[in-house]
Amino acid sequence: MKNFLQDVYSIFWREMKHFIDQKMRIIVSIVQPFIWLSLMGNLMSGFTNNPFGLMALGGVKYLDFMTPGIIIMTTLFGGIFGGVSIVMDRRFGYLNKMLASPISRSAIPLGKMLSSALTAGIQALMIIIVAKLMGVNFATGILGIILILILAMCFSLAMAGISLALAARLKNMETLFAIVNFLTMPLMFTSNAMFPTQTMPDWLATIARWNPLSYVVTPLRTLVTSGWNWMEITQGLVYIFLLVLFTLYIATTQFKKSIA
Amino acid sequence: MKIIEVNRLSKTYPGGVEAVKGITFEVEEGEIFGLLGPNGAGKSTTMMMLTTLIKPTSGSAKVCGYDIVSQPNPVRFSIGYVSQDLAVDDTLTGRENLFLQGRFYHLSKEIIEKRIKELLELVHLTERADEKVENYSGGMRKRLDIAMGLIHRPRVLFLDEPTLGLDVQTRQDIWEYITRIRKESNMTIFLTTHYMEEADNICDRIAIIDHGEIKAIDTPRKLKENLGGDLITLSLRQDGIERTTLFLENVKLLEYVNDIKKNDGRYTIIAKRGEKLIPLIFNIAQENGIEISSITLKQPTLDDVYIAYTGKELRDEDGSPEDVRRMNRILRRSR
Numbered sequence: 001m002k003n004f005l006q007d008v009y010s011i012f013w014r015e016m017k018h019f020i021d022q023k024m025r026i027i028v029s030i031v032q033p034f035i036w037l038s039l040m041g042n043l044m045s046g047f048t049n050n051p052f053g054l055m056a057l058g059g060v061k062y063l064d065f066m067t068p069g070i071i072i073m074t075t076l077f078g079g080i081f082g083g084v085s086i087v088m089d090r091r092f093g094y095l096n097k098m099l100a101s102p103i104s105r106s107a108i109p110l111g112k113m114l115s116s117a118l119t120a121g122i123q124a125l126m127i128i129i130v131a132k133l134m135g136v137n138f139a140t141g142i143l144g145i146i147l148i149l150i151l152a153m154c155f156s157l158a159m160a161g162i163s164l165a166l167a168a169r170l171k172n173m174e175t176l177f178a179i180v181n182f183l184t185m186p187l188m189f190t191s192n193a194m195f196p197t198q199t200m201p202d203w204l205a206t207i208a209r210w211n212p213l214s215y216v217v218t219p220l221r222t223l224v225t226s227g228w229n230w231m232e233i234t235q236g237l238v239y240i241f242l243l244v245l246f247t248l249y250i251a252t253t254q255f256k257k258s259i260a
Numbered sequence: 261m262k263i264i265e266v267n268r269l270s271k272t273y274p275g276g277v278e279a280v281k282g283i284t285f286e287v288e289e290g291e292i293f294g295l296l297g298p299n300g301a302g303k304s305t306t307m308m309m310l311t312t313l314i315k316p317t318s319g320s321a322k323v324c325g326y327d328i329v330s331q332p333n334p335v336r337f338s339i340g341y342v343s344q345d346l347a348v349d350d351t352l353t354g355r356e357n358l359f360l361q362g363r364f365y366h367l368s369k370e371i372i373e374k375r376i377k378e379l380l381e382l383v384h385l386t387e388r389a390d391e392k393v394e395n396y397s398g399g400m401r402k403r404l405d406i407a408m409g410l411i412h413r414p415r416v417l418f419l420d421e422p423t424l425g426l427d428v429q430t431r432q433d434i435w436e437y438i439t440r441i442r443k444e445s446n447m448t449i450f451l452t453t454h455y456m457e458e459a460d461n462i463c464d465r466i467a468i469i470d471h472g473e474i475k476a477i478d479t480p481r482k483l484k485e486n487l488g489g490d491l492i493t494l495s496l497r498q499d500g501i502e503r504t505t506l507f508l509e510n511v512k513l514l515e516y517v518n519d520i521k522k523n524d525g526r527y528t529i530i531a532k533r534g535e536k537l538i539p540l541i542f543n544i545a546q547e548n549g550i551e552i553s554s555i556t557l558k559q560p561t562l563d564d565v566y567i568a569y570t571g572k573e574l575r576d577e578d579g580s581p582e583d584v585r586r587m588n589r590i591l592r593r594s595r
Contacts, residue, residue, distance in 0.1 A: 007364070
């Protein structure tokens, strides 16, 4: 067990080194939410600054409404490209180097998933700080923010798990990118991340309700805009917990099956 | 002691490619053992099976007494593996690469730090240790890669094409490190290489593999001797078939001559003590009225052995597209 945890930590450490090394990526992760929030926030406030708009948004500013959506979007993209690192490791022979060592096989996907989670946590924190500076009000205060960070990290971990499971199978960067792009954009825009379901046509609202992304956005939004509504928060926590378990399972089994 | 025992090991890839067809051989502890063969002969597949990276289809193998299929982890602890991919992490420093590698083998921080110091000295990277690997030259990367393979003091070191894509000077350095490691630690070294003279100089024993089968296995000296002696190559000024045939028959009757082969209009006489034979061959030629236009005598090299067993020269091989891409990638990283 001690060795297993050490293996996970070794992989995690290496991935975090890669993250810190990418200075551009860190800068972008701060600048991007700022651009999204100021651009989309201002653009949409024209539409929503009226009684009907306010009603659709549940009585809050569009900026407040959108902040959880931006957090989920950023962590979704951060996580879903987690599989790329396996493809790179394979291409440069580093994967074989790890596999020729006695390192635990499941530690490899697990360490990578954890690094994806921490990266997402850092990015989510950046977004929250930017949002705060732009006047977004977090209804549940500091405890709520901590819960938001935990949820975002778990979500990114799960997305990285899916991505790693795919990457273990596909072995090819181009196919991985194609599938990931095919999945993420529609997933994003058929969810309630950017727009309230009340303003959607019925068919789209139905899709949005069943969209797995909405399950994560909803508790986050509750925490930001309405407060400690335990029904929705617990639902979200249970959902994310199950998602994490499921993706841990498929990532490690797929990895063992097709690589080790 | 037999440190590697391979028993009718074979590997058939999904899709039906039989990469290795039931090979059997043994490697003694402390040996430098070379596996030579053209691309696609089964060298890398064999190495990947012995390093537990892929599972054999049938047959078995033991490394340090552990079965590669049922006891992969003890095998992994006792071997070091340096692939031909220059698998070092560019974003880490040399020291960090070594440290991480040590952690993969569950060594304590103190031991790792001590060994890093020794290994950096061995491969002359002490001064550049805290620089990122992306600034390293190809030779430095390779040296680091080899040092990484040694961090846990393996009993067997597997080196897949350790000098591929490196310049002559660096190649010599690499072989120097390898011989020094062997001398200092009695480590067994299992390697593949394309460079025949290097294999000849460094390997205690060599196996020649082609089409997934081992064609010959022996010391380089014995392999060369088994060819049957020196090679005398003759070109004749053509003076009629009958006279030539008579001449060759007479030569063949000489003591020490083992065989005569014709290729490209030249004749290769395989014989012991070639230097003594040359005057006799001239005499016979004169008696038969044959004019010799040129004659060369050489000791067989491993190249000749290789050609004799595989029917091709290592130099002019066609690689598959994947080989070419892989090669380009390695060269690009070697710079």
